[in-house]
Amino acid sequence: MDFMAMLREERRKAGLVAAAGSSKVSDRAVEVTAASKSKEERAAADPKPTETVPIDFPPFKHTVLAGATNAVLARDGLEAFRVHAASGLRDVWYIPNFCTVEEHDDMLEQTYSKAASWKDIRSRRLQCYREPEMPPWLDTLASSLVQAGIFSPAQRPNHALLNEYEPGQGILGHTDGPVYHSLVACISLGSPATFRFTERLLTDEIGVREARELATLLLQPRSLVVFAADAYREALHSVPALLEEVVSADVANIEAAQASVGDRIPRTTRVSITMRTEVVAPSPK
Numbered sequence: 001m002d003f004m005a006m007l008r009e010e011r012r013k014a015g016l017v018a019a020a021g022s023s024k025v026s027d028r029a030v031e032v033t034a035a036s037k038s039k040e041e042r043a044a045a046d047p048k049p050t051e052t053v054p055i056d057f058p059p060f061k062h063t064v065l066a067g068a069t070n071a072v073l074a075r076d077g078l079e080a081f082r083v084h085a086a087s088g089l090r091d092v093w094y095i096p097n098f099c100t101v102e103e104h105d106d107m108l109e110q111t112y113s114k115a116a117s118w119k120d121i122r123s124r125r126l127q128c129y130r131e132p133e134m135p136p137w138l139d140t141l142a143s144s145l146v147q148a149g150i151f152s153p154a155q156r157p158n159h160a161l162l163n164e165y166e167p168g169q170g171i172l173g174h175t176d177g178p179v180y181h182s183l184v185a186c187i188s189l190g191s192p193a194t195f196r197f198t199e200r201l202l203t204d205e206i207g208v209r210e211a212r213e214l215a216t217l218l219l220q221p222r223s224l225v226v227f228a229a230d231a232y233r234e235a236l237h238s239v240p241a242l243l244e245e246v247v248s249a250d251v252a253n254i255e256a257a258q259a260s261v262g263d264r265i266p267r268t269t270r271v272s273i274t275m276r277t278e279v280v281a282p283s284p285k
């Protein structure tokens with residue numbers, strides 16, 4: 001498929017992704033709901049919580065992620081990791097080495113374990129989990145994000161979305177929407193990739209003028225990117241569909257990502273884990 005056709009396809013699919021991201025029940029919950037329909041009907045008068053099915057992931061070897069920068073994070077808070085974008089875009093943080101190599105490999109092993117349930121879309125593959133059906137390893141990640149002070153205990157992430165991108169795949173500019181609190185943390189596994197913020201145009205500006213680029217980041221494996229507030233609400237974020245990254249001078253986190261202008265980095269498979277907090281807890285059906 002040529003690049004323009006791929007973009008058209010991605011645009012068509014973006015609606016489906018948004019729908020998948022905002023649906024109130026996971027695939028597993030749907031299966032459980034369908035299988036126990038008559039039981040549910042009987043239980044209509046009996047407001048017992050719906051039974052959940054344990055997800056049989058292999059044991060996760062870590063109780064908390066212990067990457068080298070976490071000590072700095074615990075001592076100084078997120079401020080030390082703020083991305084200073086020339087556009088003035090605030091509320092984006094880049095944390096290199098958020099997990100160790102061993103933790104990274106363990107998370108990839110969990111991602112590809114037999115218990116994982118993938119949803120295929122044309123432009124990439126997804127796994128989507130939400131409490132109370134979060135696999136133990138993603139629960140550990142949620143705890144680590146609270147321990148690191150990124151999420152407050154009251155807004156512990158209750159939703160995990162895994163995206164797998166093959167070389168040449170990406171995600172078009174989008175916002176994550178009001179379904180979640182306006183704070184996202186995304187850990188990268190496997191390939192490095194560019195992550196870009198662009199201006200969110202008003203309806204009457206679309207097609208009239210080009211959206212401004214607000215910040216380009218290079219996300220290295222084992223890093224965590226966090227964004228919130230205006231970067232969440234007023235900017236679109238995307239991962240360009242590339243076969244190779246060419247690092248330019250406007251990469252806002254070039255030092256923290258330990259890259260140099262002109263570096264060419266071929267894309268391999270990348271898995272991202274996006275952790276968010278749904279505003280309203282899913283109500284048992």
Ligand SMILES: O=C(O)CCC(=O)C(=O)O
Pocket residue numbers: 161163171176186195237239272274
């Ligand atoms: O893969 C990424 O880094 C971003 C994923 C993303 O934006 C999303 O799932 O909403």
Ligand SMILES: [Fe+2]
Pocket residue numbers: 174175176237
């Ligand atoms: Fe997103």
